[in-house]
Amino acid sequence: xxxxxxxxxxxxxxxxxxxxxxxxxxxxxxxxxxxxxxxxxxxxxxxxxxxxxxxxxxxxxxxxxxxxxxxxxxxxxxxxxxxxxxxxxxxxxxxxxxxxxxxxxxxxxxxxxxxxxxxxxxxxxxxxxxxxxxxxxxxxxxxxxxxxxxxxxxxxxxxxxxxxxxxxxxxxxxxxxxxxxxxxxxxxxxxxxxxxxxxxxxxxxxxxxxxxxxxxxx
Amino acid sequence: xxxxxxxxxxxxxxxxxxxxxxxxxxxxxxxxxxxxxxxxxxxxxxxxxxxxxxxxxxxxxxxxxxxxxxxxxxxxxxxxxxxxxxxxxxxxxxxxxxxxxxxxxxxxxxxxxxxxxxxxxxxxxxxxxxxxxxxxxxxxxxxxxxxxxxxxxxxxxxxxxxxxxxxxxxxxxxxxxxxxxxxxxxxxxxxxxxxxxxxxxxxxxxxxxxxxxxxxxx
Numbered sequence: 001x002x003x004x005x006x007x008x009x010x011x012x013x014x015x016x017x018x019x020x021x022x023x024x025x026x027x028x029x030x031x032x033x034x035x036x037x038x039x040x041x042x043x044x045x046x047x048x049x050x051x052x053x054x055x056x057x058x059x060x061x062x063x064x065x066x067x068x069x070x071x072x073x074x075x076x077x078x079x080x081x082x083x084x085x086x087x088x089x090x091x092x093x094x095x096x097x098x099x100x101x102x103x104x105x106x107x108x109x110x111x112x113x114x115x116x117x118x119x120x121x122x123x124x125x126x127x128x129x130x131x132x133x134x135x136x137x138x139x140x141x142x143x144x145x146x147x148x149x150x151x152x153x154x155x156x157x158x159x160x161x162x163x164x165x166x167x168x169x170x171x172x173x174x175x176x177x178x179x180x181x182x183x184x185x186x187x188x189x190x191x192x193x194x195x196x197x198x199x200x201x202x203x204x205x206x207x208x209x210x211x212x213x214x215x216x217x218x
Numbered sequence: 219x220x221x222x223x224x225x226x227x228x229x230x231x232x233x234x235x236x237x238x239x240x241x242x243x244x245x246x247x248x249x250x251x252x253x254x255x256x257x258x259x260x261x262x263x264x265x266x267x268x269x270x271x272x273x274x275x276x277x278x279x280x281x282x283x284x285x286x287x288x289x290x291x292x293x294x295x296x297x298x299x300x301x302x303x304x305x306x307x308x309x310x311x312x313x314x315x316x317x318x319x320x321x322x323x324x325x326x327x328x329x330x331x332x333x334x335x336x337x338x339x340x341x342x343x344x345x346x347x348x349x350x351x352x353x354x355x356x357x358x359x360x361x362x363x364x365x366x367x368x369x370x371x372x373x374x375x376x377x378x379x380x381x382x383x384x385x386x387x388x389x390x391x392x393x394x395x396x397x398x399x400x401x402x403x404x405x406x407x408x409x410x411x412x413x414x415x416x417x418x419x420x421x422x423x424x425x426x427x428x429x430x431x432x433x434x435x436x
Binding site: 060 | 238244248252256264278293
């Protein structure tokens, strides 16, 4: 039997996932900023990217407080998040914004659900570092304006959003299979399988509403 | 005769250059972070990149206060700074750090010299937004460690640094020729040609000292 006294608390799994997600979101938004059609939009996205790093710093500090090296906690998520982003490299400004709007939207809803069952101070920390609505509002406004100018854009971006969600689900399944402690945290938070099904139903409904709000269809 | 009442003050030229330099530095450091050999270094560089954006925000706010659109003030510097970075794309982590250490070092020395002749509050603002020494210290420590492990690295990086300085000088000449107001600001700050020569001598000496400090040679 192994001594588990020194093993990290399950919440470190979630904090590690979130910390790495922030680092990657920073990286991705910084790269997306290059696709911006003008300097004003480029600066706006760069400023939003910088906020992700502040969040990364808070999560890393909490991991250290729990006696976990941030690098160790993030390690298991490098491959699945890397695969997701490699499979969904945006080709242009609108694809980048749709990815941020749709992908971060689902991910944030999911993290919010999981956080609800955490103890303080981790619950507050996780809720606090989730993307503020500025980025989503900015992306939604740009998407709506682009679809108003050229309605055909909606079809292309709807297909793109379906690809994003498919790829995200396949990486999420991989993570759930490999990271037992994280999966347990989610399942035990939900309580039973009915509640777990209800959680996925809520995520799906919120996603559908978000798509509709900017003129995309599922 | 044109009415110059509405034309921006000369200091807006310098603030526009600095603002765009911050946006580009953010972009460059975020891209360089991908070259980091591990997550700890990647996070460190990402955090330093985020600081550039805070500085961008302060410069943009000051430009707006002066009645100048940040985009307009930055516009003239997009091509020369873009050309510099295109010609000096780092191939690996050490080239990226040497570029930050050598390139930002010379640029910051130069901005500091120009700032000395500005009126408050612009003098304080410019001095304040120049790269803090954390980035240079981080880069210097990494370069020294790499050269200690493999002294041949010093030759490769010394050649690389010479290329960086050459390219920076050629773009600086282009800017000086095209942006009369900025060039005047520098020349009138210096006072006379002797003092201008002395300025370039100080920049060269500081550059040589910086190279030597990490084991690179001119």
